[in-house]
Amino acid sequence: MTEIYIDGDACPVREEIYRVAARLRLNVFVISNGSRPIKPPGVANVRMILVGDNADATDDWIAEHISAIDVCVTSKTPLASRCLKKGARVVSPTGKQWTQANIGNALVGREIARHLRELGTNTRGPAPLTKRDRSRFLSTLDTALRDALREAARS
Numbered sequence: 064m065t066e067i068y069i070d071g072d073a074c075p076v077r078e079e080i081y082r083v084a085a086r087l088r089l090n091v092f093v094i095s096n097g098s099r100p101i102k103p104p105g106v107a108n109v110r111m112i113l114v115g116d117n118a119d120a121t122d123d124w125i126a127e128h129i130s131a132i133d134v135c136v137t138s139k140t141p142l143a144s145r146c147l148k149k150g151a152r153v154v155s156p157t158g159k160q161w162t163q164a165n166i167g168n169a170l171v172g173r174e175i176a177r178h179l180r181e182l183g184t185n186t187r188g189p190a191p192l193t194k195r196d197r198s199r200f201l202s203t204l205d206t207a208l209r210d211a212l213r214e215a216a217r218s
Contacts, residue, residue, distance in 0.1 A: 064090070065211045068125045068146075070137035071095040071111075075192050076156045076200050077104075080136060083204060084108055087212075092128070094121045132215040134207045140166065152207035156192065158199030160207060 067084055069077060071093040081104050084091045091109045095101050096116050103111050114120040122142040129135055131150030137143055143153040143161040153161040192200075 064132075065208065065215045066090045066092060066133050067208075068129050068133060068135045068151075069093045070121055070125065070135070070139060070142060071101055072099050072121065073138065074136060074156055076136065076197065077101070079197065079201055080204070081106065081109055083201070083208070087208060089208070092125075094124050096120050132211050132218060134204070134211050136204070152211050154200065154203050154207050156200055157196045158201075158203040160203050 067080060067089055069080060069091060071077065072095050074080075074093075077093065080091060083089075085106065085108065089108065092112055093101060093103075093109060094112045094114060096114050098116070101111065103109070112124065114124045122139065122145065125135060125137075125142060126145040126149070129146050129149055129151045134152045134154060135142070135146040136154050136156065137146075138155050138157075140161075143155070144166050146153045147161060147163055147166055155161065
């Protein structure tokens with residue numbers, strides 16, 4: 064059965080995911096290291112998973128549990144890459160669908176930004192989500208879930 068995995072600590076679109084999952088009757092796993100309090104939605108199909116507080120605990124848990132018929136929502140390119148290697152679909156909260164074709168450049172760009180920060184250059188963080196971003200996210204999530212559900216039906 065297709066499931067949705069959310070990198071929960073910094074995900075601004077959890078409520079949107081909960082609504083889509085309820086409509087499609089899918090399970091959702093919200094994985095968090097507890098660095099930011101997340102209020103459980105109080106619905107049976109959403110499970111909150113609290114992992115250790117090391118830097119990669121959330122990513123490790125998701126990468127260990129996700130499969131080729133699942134969808135991950137994350138803004139982290141390294142986690143997106145790990146999920147893609149397992150055949151999963153990956154969507155960013157801004158509505159970008161990560162693929163094998165675009166993840167390599169994103170990983171390189173992330174390393175360049177990290178190097179610039181080490182040199183003292185101020186790189187900007189993510190911009191706040193707009194209504195357009197949320198709309199794009201819902202459309203991309205819908206596409207990724209339909210693809211994952213088709214894959215699950217073939218299995």
